[in-house]
Amino acid sequence: MQAEAQFVYRLQTVGGFGGKSDQLNAYNVFVGDPGYFPRDLERYRAVTPASLQSAVDRYVRSAHRMTLSVVPRGRTNLAIPDSSPARVS
Numbered sequence: 001m002q003a004e005a006q007f008v009y010r011l012q013t014v015g016g017f018g019g020k021s022d023q024l025n026a027y028n029v030f031v032g033d034p035g036y037f038p039r040d041l042e043r044y045r046a047v048t049p050a051s052l053q054s055a056v057d058r059y060v061r062s063a064h065r066m067t068l069s070v071v072p073r074g075r076t077n078l079a080i081p082d083s084s085p086a087r088v089s
Contacts, residue, residue: 003044011037 013019027036069080076085 004041007041007044 010018010023011020014021023037024034027040028034067080067083069078069083071078079085
C-alpha cells in the first residue's frame, strides 16, 4: 500500500521539514496528541472502495464543484465549453 509506505517514510527523518518532529508537532497542534500516529494510520487502513465512493458522492457532487480552465490569451477555443471568461492582468 503506497499510502501506508509514504506515511511511515515521513517518520524516518528526525529533523528538517516533513520529518518526525514536524509530524509529532502537527499531531500535537491539530489533535492535541503527538502520539496520534497509530490512530491516523488506521484511518487510512479503514478506507474501502465503498467508503471512498460515499465520500466522493457526498463532497464532490457537480453542484459543489468548480472547474478551472487556464488557456493562453486568444485561445478561448481551448477552454472548457460553456465556461465564463475571466481576465487576469
